[in-house]
Amino acid sequence: MRLALEHISKSYPGVKANDDISLSVQPGEIHAVLGENGAGKSTLMKIIYGAVQPDAGRIVWNGTPVRMKNPGMARELGIAMVYQHFSLFDTLTAAENIWLGLGRGISLSEVETRIDAIAARYGLDCAPRRPVHTLSVGERQRVEIIRCLLADPKLLILDEPTSVLTPQAVEKLFVVLRQLAADGCSILYISHKLDEIRNLCHNCTVLRGGRVSGRVDPAQETEASLSRLMIGADPPALQHRPSQLGEVLLKVDDLNLPGDGEFSVAIAQLSLQVRGGEILGIAGVSGNGQQELLAALSGEDTRARAAAVQLAGEPVGTLGPGERRKRGLHFIPEERLGRATVPVMSLEQNMLLTARPAEVTRHGLIRRQTLREQARAVIERFGVKAAGPQAAARSLSGGNLQKYIVGREILGKPRVLIVSQPTWGVDVGAAAQIRAELLALRDAGCAVLVISEELDELFEIADRLQVIARGKLSPSIARTEATVEQIGVWMSGLWPQAAPGATPANSEVSHAAA
Numbered sequence: 001m002r003l004a005l006e007h008i009s010k011s012y013p014g015v016k017a018n019d020d021i022s023l024s025v026q027p028g029e030i031h032a033v034l035g036e037n038g039a040g041k042s043t044l045m046k047i048i049y050g051a052v053q054p055d056a057g058r059i060v061w062n063g064t065p066v067r068m069k070n071p072g073m074a075r076e077l078g079i080a081m082v083y084q085h086f087s088l089f090d091t092l093t094a095a096e097n098i099w100l101g102l103g104r105g106i107s108l109s110e111v112e113t114r115i116d117a118i119a120a121r122y123g124l125d126c127a128p129r130r131p132v133h134t135l136s137v138g139e140r141q142r143v144e145i146i147r148c149l150l151a152d153p154k155l156l157i158l159d160e161p162t163s164v165l166t167p168q169a170v171e172k173l174f175v176v177l178r179q180l181a182a183d184g185c186s187i188l189y190i191s192h193k194l195d196e197i198r199n200l201c202h203n204c205t206v207l208r209g210g211r212v213s214g215r216v217d218p219a220q221e222t223e224a225s226l227s228r229l230m231i232g233a234d235p236p237a238l239q240h241r242p243s244q245l246g247e248v249l250l251k252v253d254d255l256n257l258p259g260d261g262e263f264s265v266a267i268a269q270l271s272l273q274v275r276g277g278e279i280l281g282i283a284g285v286s287g288n289g290q291q292e293l294l295a296a297l298s299g300e301d302t303r304a305r306a307a308a309v310q311l312a313g314e315p316v317g318t319l320g321p322g323e324r325r326k327r328g329l330h331f332i333p334e335e336r337l338g339r340a341t342v343p344v345m346s347l348e349q350n351m352l353l354t355a356r357p358a359e360v361t362r363h364g365l366i367r368r369q370t371l372r373e374q375a376r377a378v379i380e381r382f383g384v385k386a387a388g389p390q391a392a393a394r395s396l397s398g399g400n401l402q403k404y405i406v407g408r409e410i411l412g413k414p415r416v417l418i419v420s421q422p423t424w425g426v427d428v429g430a431a432a433q434i435r436a437e438l439l440a441l442r443d444a445g446c447a448v449l450v451i452s453e454e455l456d457e458l459f460e461i462a463d464r465l466q467v468i469a470r471g472k473l474s475p476s477i478a479r480t481e482a483t484v485e486q487i488g489v490w491m492s493g494l495w496p497q498a499a500p501g502a503t504p505a506n507s508e509v510s511h512a513a514a
């Protein structure tokens with residue numbers, strides 16, 4: 001037995017995060033840990049990795065009981081972990097980040113060479129010489145995975161590794177993981193994607209409310225049966241109603257932005273529009289200009305011409321985020337901690353970040369009671385598991401924090417909502433709820449722009465789709481006319497010049513790099 005957990009328990013104020021959990025993993029076994037948001041998965045993984053100490057229970061590693069004092073000790077034993085929230089320094093390059101963890105006896109150029117070798121061996125794209133702040137979430141995750149693989153682990157813990165990967169990248173990752181397992185490495189795999197667990201994992205432990213609620217062979221289960229074990233119900237089905245198209249609320253008109261720094265993507269001749277009452281989905285592999293487009297839309301990048309970004313016909317391209325928010329634009333970035341929330345601040349204080357000043361202040365003073373009520377409303381409506389409005393953002397599980405952020409912006413009654421990766425890390429039940437809320441916003445006349453790497457998600461909620469590749473945008477196509485295969489081809493930058501609906505095979509093809 002590679003790893004055995006025996007009767008592990010861990011409490012936080014007001015919540016028993018792990019309650020008498022036992023599980024074991026053999027060499028070469030890929031073992032899924034499944035459970036709804038807040039079920040206790042991350043806590044359990046942190047206990048194995050020595051980042052959190054259990055209140056009770058013991059860990060047996062290769063037959064010997066150990067007290068995992070800290071992550072350093074876990075790493076020495078051959079345990080590697082990719083966290084849900086990455087632990088990279090923004091200003092350093094990918095290689096420098098990895099170098100930091102490797103100790104003194106190796107030079108940076110040797111590290112870069114080893115990264116290139118691992119990346120090539122496993123087919124993982126990685127640019128070791130780029131500063132981390134220029135990398136998308138998906139690219140950062142690859143850096144984390146490569147960092148683990150360099151240590152030649154005996155147990156690899158992956159906390160939702162595919163939540164930001166494209167279907168093709170997921171397939172590649174699975175090849176890597178199967179190869180690692182065949183070499184004898186054990187893998188603990190946390191994911192909310194039931195199809196992945198069924199495809200990849202040999203065994204599955206299901207957690208519910210901190211306790212083990214089932215141990216199953218995932219290949220023998222259906223997505224519905226796994227969902228029932230996890231949340232006690234089938235995932236709710238989405239209703240896509242015909243909507244009333246309103247006026248154009250968000251318009252991007254010939255947006256051109258030269259790359260801001262060596263590694264950012266230049267945006268070229270990008271135009272789009274979103275009407276009230278519709279959801280436009282933007283698909284694309286991360287790192288193709290999504291971040292740059294988002295910055296130009298949110299007001300963090302104000303280099304554009306004023307008329308290049310228009311809200312309800314008004315030019316706003318040179319206005320900052322606060323001015324745009326006043327005009328009804330709400331924005332949900334992909335980084336949950338640090339950008340969408342301040343980790344050490346409470347949920348009620350975090351309401352302030354995106355509130356309209358007039359609604360939460362009186363005579364220049366902050367109305368704490370209002371903030372508290374707003375935070376409570378988000379918690380209730382979106383089923384956020386938290387100790388209350390005063391809980392610090394960082395005390396929430398990843399999925400619950402995501403529910404809070406999305407809920408905060410939706411309850412802010414946006415005219416235009418721009419959201420990146422709306423259901424990152426949330427369980428099937430909560431993902432369905434967030435998607436339903438986005439559809440309800442659209443039905444109420446809001447213009448919604450969703451940028452996501454998850455094609456399934458875009459196909460579920462978008463009315464129209466466009467693809468971003470190398471800073472350029474494909475033509476728009478109605479969701480009902482698009483296929484996953486076709487969008488996949490467009491994602492590599494190949495789309496028809498002519499009318500949308502034509503396939504690259506039978507029309508003139510443009511290459512986004514041209």
Ligand SMILES: Nc1ncnc2c1ncn2[C@@H]1O[C@H](COP(=O)(O)OP(=O)(O)OP(=O)(O)O)[C@@H](O)[C@H]1O
Pocket residue numbers: 012013015016017035036037038039040041042043044385386394395396397398399400425427
């Ligand atoms: N440092 C902490 N302080 C207080 N409460 C915490 C802390 N860490 C976790 N919790 C609580 O413990 C419970 C389990 O959280 P955990 O992160 O393990 O859940 P999870 O199953 O990984 O969820 P998700 O799928 O959303 O990532 C949650 O209720 C969470 O709020």
